[in-house]
Amino acid sequence: MKQKWNDLDTPTLLLDKATLLANILTMSDFAKENSLSLRPHIKTHKSKEIAKLQMEHGAIGLTTAKLEEAEVMADAGITDILVAYPISSQVKIERAIALLQKGVDLKLAVDSLEQIKLLQKALEKSGHNLEVWIKVNSGLNRCGVEPGEDAVELAKAVLFLSQVRVGGIFTHAGHSYGARDAKELERIANAEAVAVVSSAEACEKAGIPIPVRSVGSTPTYRLAGVVEGITEVRPGNAVFFDSIQVGLGVARREECALSVLASVVGVYKDRIVLDTGSKTLCLDKGAHGLDSVKGYGYVVDHPELTIERLSEEHGVAVFESRSDLRLNDKVRIIPNHACTVANMFDAYTVVERDDVVGQWKVDARGMRK
């Protein structure tokens, strides 16, 4: 007989397989229908198993934030990888070159001439060639050159370098998480696409072809992806979804594939205490602030509860009138931010309806560098 997830010790990270597969298919169907390449960001799941499923279902390659994520995915046999982070230290450039050496079709994000020169210098020594993608800033004001002339200037500079070539222009509109309504989300998504397309067109006018024009954030990819001239989308969180996406109106609760199984460890007059604190649920309420997210996660089937406070191993849930929960009862919590919560666990417990059907490692979790 199969083990039931409700009998498991807690806290445990549950991954609903059917919902996961449906989310993977939603992304790949969207990409297919709109003739777009799909390059999901794997920082959400950090799992070889899930990355392989995404590749089997139409992804052409992966996006990572960290070099070690790229190393782990290369180890799983996935070779087309964009590291969407400005790599410039000597030690990291050498590790990137080691990936090229292994035959990985690596692309690195660039956003300054100084960085590109450091890459060129190391590549001259090793004899490798590298494709770089220019990152443009579309309003998040994190990394990236300004769209248009600054992007063209960088692309022109690369023409003079022997080991580096520009293969794409990309952006990430992470500020979409702060959108107050659907209209603002649309405006941000459109600006995201325009930043990339206008930069690519300006480069092409200057005689520099830009085959890949890539956008991506879970709240915006379906809006930005359909703008004329975009060729690729890079959703990450959409593989799981979470309470922040539900709060934004981007996903329905039933589409959330990840939850934390928790136990009631204390029952009091005005509150109950769960064994899920900040080391499990994280203190995240949305990177850019979101009024519609209530507490530190949504307790499934218990709308009367709000997880109001977290200490490291305790989650304090308050209720307005009463709660029927008793000591040792179990609840499922849909986290606010699935990406940070997955990074807290060693493995996903994969479930189908009530049954446990497997354990998948969070392979690239908690990596230092």
Ligand SMILES: Cc1ncc(COP(=O)(O)O)c(C=O)c1O
């Ligand atoms: C460069 C880049 N691309 C894509 C994504 C995916 O964003 P989301 O998780 O909102 O889909 C991120 C997220 O941090 C990112 O930084």
